[in-house]
Amino acid sequence: MTRARTDVEQVELANTAFYEALERGDFDGVSDLWLDAADLADAETYTGPQDPDGDTGAGTATTGDPDHPEGPDSPDGDDGADAASDGPAIACVHPGWPVLTGRGEVLRSYALIMANTEYIQFFLTDLRVSVAGDTALVTCTENILSGGPAPQEGDELGPLVGQLVVATNVFRRTADGWKLWSHHASPVLAESGDEEDDETPA
């Protein structure tokens, strides 16, 4: 109990530190809070086949022997597997963006966002933390107030914009504290109901 409680507190601190680093425009701080290659040394990554048909029913996966999930034979059975060469398999989705994977892509996106953001503040609500083993799942609502660069010389800030965003953050326990494995943030477009989303560009 105490262990888990302390884990939860530590995860919450890491989550808070992440948003505070973003508020400060602290690129190194953000960078430090993402897993790096050493942290994920034990992980195995696989990039699935880019099936042109793509149908989920069309066999995007083949199973070797479901009766022997731990089968130690055939160590070379990794046909099609493609271990990530550009760093660990971290993943990041900014609101309305496609998936970014690997430290290169993910950190570049933060550099880009910081370069175009003069001011940003996160008011976190609905925070939930769940820890299971060495992984933690955090969900929260990011009530964002942000402003771009000043439109004219002499103006202090660009217009402030409010955004309602929800985030799912996955952390891994490392020797250096809890680090982000995945961040997925998305705009809240509708009041739920059964409305899917009418602003989707279809």
Place this chain on the structure above:
Amino acid sequence: MTRARTDVEQVELANTAFYEALERGDFDGVSDLWLDAADLADAETYTGPQDPDGDTGAGTATTGDPDHPEGPDSPDGDDGADAASDGPAIACVHPGWPVLTGRGEVLRSYALIMANTEYIQFFLTDLRVSVAGDTALVTCTENILSGGPAPQEGDELGPLVGQLVVATNVFRRTADGWKLWSHHASPVLAESGDEEDDETPA
């Protein structure tokens, strides 16, 4: 290696099974693929204080003893912790929706979506699976083709709508296979700089 490779395959199968169950409108199948209370018996959940100020800097967490993360003493030290009473701490975000948590909310949302969806097909692309210990992170692009109920008697289907959605799915290993801990799906609204697929309908 072989073990991890097999884990990745099993996770990919569970991910595929999830989308196939959605395509079939198979509520029980979807329900079976989400963690239930027994699966997360070892997990600790905490719902953060609903701080009216909400600022990330306002001390939403206090740390007990960071030097003893594994301390087994004081089993009752869960002051402030609020174990989820409505099931395990699963979380789900549909495109444009707020966060849903707990099996009750999550499964009701699927019942609602299935009731309003006559036809849905997922073409998964950009699949990436990463397994670390008992947790797996899956990201993919869901190229969705869906249709609602027929607008008029005699029509076969409502108009078909295409949607470009990205998803982050987190699975946990259980005695009964890999199960969903979190699903976060969001619309891709804009072309980003490092966009990889040109089939974007935007």
